[in-house]
Amino acid sequence: MSKGLHFQGVRIAHGTTALLSVDTVVAPGEVLTVMGPSGSGKSTLLNLVMGGLAPSFQTTGCISLDGRDLTGVPPEARHIGILYQDPLLFPHLDVASNLAFGLPRGCSRAARREMVADALKQINLDGFGPRDPSTLSGGQAARVALMRTLLSRPCALLLDEPFSKLDTELRAQMRELVFGRARDAAIPVVLVTHDEADAAAAGGEVIRLD
Numbered sequence: 123m124s125k126g127l128h129f130q131g132v133r134i135a136h137g138t139t140a141l142l143s144v145d146t147v148v149a150p151g152e153v154l155t156v157m158g159p160s161g162s163g164k165s166t167l168l169n170l171v172m173g174g175l176a177p178s179f180q181t182t183g184c185i186s187l188d189g190r191d192l193t194g195v196p197p198e199a200r201h202i203g204i205l206y207q208d209p210l211l212f213p214h215l216d217v218a219s220n221l222a223f224g225l226p227r228g229c230s231r232a233a234r235r236e237m238v239a240d241a242l243k244q245i246n247l248d249g250f251g252p253r254d255p256s257t258l259s260g261g262q263a264a265r266v267a268l269m270r271t272l273l274s275r276p277c278a279l280l281l282d283e284p285f286s287k288l289d290t291e292l293r294a295q296m297r298e299l300v301f302g303r304a305r306d307a308a309i310p311v312v313l314v315t316h317d318e319a320d321a322a323a324a325g326g327e328v329i330r331l332d
């Protein structure tokens with residue numbers, strides 16, 4: 123089986139306008155950084171990987187994940203995690219329940235509690251389980267959102283400018299956490315960013331759309 127995220131002759135067009143083309147492989151644990159000006163198609167590429175591209179786009183080529191062709195696979199069956207600029211925590215659930223939401227079904231209640239407690243420790247938020255998400259700082263909320271996504275054990279991780287609202291120091295910490303976790307879990311990552319420092323920290327291939 124061919125591990126990682128494979129883009130084979132992927133082309134996206136809108137009407138008669140060619141938007142982008144991608145041919146590459148993101149190996150497990152590696153980061154593909156996608157850069158380019160506003161409107162160049164960065165989010166459109168992520169939408170295609172997620173399975174949520176608007177029908178008005180035309181696509182050719184093939185994306186496969188760990189040897190599985192994603193063509194026609196519905197978004198919920200792709201097992202791909204995504205993080206956005208905003209952490210998007212559920213406001214009506216406390217921090218622990220937000221994390222538990224990411225756990226695979228079928229875990230016992232005790233196992234869930236233990237995994238959530240362990241996850242909180244890993245992101246230095248021990249004891250924050252009962253807190254309301256609105257009481258978290260930006261960096262704390264970003265860490266909870268990341269951990270919720272990782273707990274769902276995604277086969278790939280997409281990052282749509284997830285660090286852009288954090289200050290310089292938090293940004294560096296989050297990069298280290300995200301890329302380190304992706305490496306440990308051996309999942310391929312696609313990072314959309316405007317920040318060259320993100321690309322440098324990611325360390326992998328950089329695609330520049332125009």
Ligand SMILES: Nc1ncnc2c1ncn2[C@@H]1O[C@H](COP(=O)(O)OP(=O)(O)OP(=O)(O)O)[C@@H](O)[C@H]1O
Nearest residue numbers: 136141158159160161162163164165166167176178
């Ligand atoms: N649903 C849609 N229908 C038609 N055109 C769309 C649709 N979504 C996006 N587009 C167009 O596709 C192009 C690429 O948009 P996209 O959002 O991927 O750019 P981007 O590089 O992510 O930009 P930004 O950095 O501003 O987020 C733009 O010209 C946009 O207007």
